[in-house]
Amino acid sequence: MYRYAGVVSDSDRTGAAPGRPRSEAARQAVLEAVDDMLVEIGYAAMTMKGIAQRAGVGRQTVYRWWATKAEILLEASSGDADHELASPPRADPADDLAGFLTALATFLTVSPAGLGYRALLGEAQHDPAVRDLVRDADLLGRAARTVLDRVRPHAPAMPEARLASAQLTGPVVALVLETGQPLPATMLAEHARILISAWRNDRPADGNGVS
């Protein structure tokens, strides 16, 4: 069962495959077909059969390189994700976070790669293998960490990366998954402002608060 891993770099391919692919054209055609079909007909209506037809490729060729729809989708999405989730640095930390959140919200609601990621995350709830795939790829986490590293100097109370990343992206991701709708820019900005306000001030929780 030799096939490309998708997430793996090009150089990794040289190793195990008994026969190298004769043409990258077939692989590319499949990846492009998946990208297009995801937007046009949606994940549910997308079948291995349909993908092969749309790509002008034999069914067996698809099965040769990918075991499931999810694997194709991950390979088709992961490349674009890094690029689309990169937000330019801003001087003000809250603006920096807000910029990233805007890119994230656009990614999740507009971009084909983002639609692919959502479909993948959906499939991960049904199939443990896909869940591992998504967790290991960690598309959102890696992108978030880039921004968080920029902001950290201005936010002494920022928690460990895993929690900080979840606090930053979680609300946006969850809201989009639950509603499917884009989020208002003001809400994103306020979320960023509140997070920064919490991460700046390192006063530990005191026990009171009861009236």
Added chain:
Amino acid sequence: MYRYAGVVSDSDRTGAAPGRPRSEAARQAVLEAVDDMLVEIGYAAMTMKGIAQRAGVGRQTVYRWWATKAEILLEASSGDADHELASPPRADPADDLAGFLTALATFLTVSPAGLGYRALLGEAQHDPAVRDLVRDADLLGRAARTVLDRVRPHAPAMPEARLASAQLTGPVVALVLETGQPLPATMLAEHARILISAWRNDRPADGNGVS
């Protein structure tokens, strides 16, 4: 472990249905079968055919009352959700939030109803109809709002309910969806503490922060 909670109220059914259900037994059998099968074989392996067999019911009977697997799942899960997500009030606001977050994490990773909700949220990424179903049910949002209302008096800077709810539950939901693993209690507690710290202090964002 049977329940009758449907999102659809009893009275709703009177409208369109040409005849009321003769026995609730058939409906109950289906709901219980779905609950069991979700844990035993998972959502993906669950078929309408299998549900009917497991429930000892004709296939048409299933299709008569629910159009899709998702509808059955929502009805089977939503009843338990309210109960399982209810956390007892605590004197300290941070503890109150942490208690809710613990219940939420347990719900999402252990409870059959929580597994159902995750499967539903997954399906929502593939099927717009399910997305609307999940959004309208708003299981997590309603539960969160109960806690947030208790905490609000101690948190003058808490944002509007929608954002506050997302900030509270989003990180937990997203993390569970992406990894499938339970979250450490310390992380939940720290998340609660950080949120409270931000919501307590209503200092508006100042423009500085640049070194």
Added chain:
DNA sequence: TAGATTCGAGACACCTTGCCTCGTAAAGGA
């Protein structure tokens, strides 16, 4: 009791899946 409607059961056509086999075309090695 009489009519209406749901019930379990199963047949049906249609579709997708994953594997298999063709004959063909294009790589790489000698």
Added chain:
DNA sequence: TCCTTTACGAGGCAAGGTGTCTCGAATCTA
């Protein structure tokens, strides 16, 4: 250059799910 190797497109195949339809029987309502 020739020849071996391997992927390639195409399509057949069994298995299984879907959603609709039809039956006779059970059961509720009037």
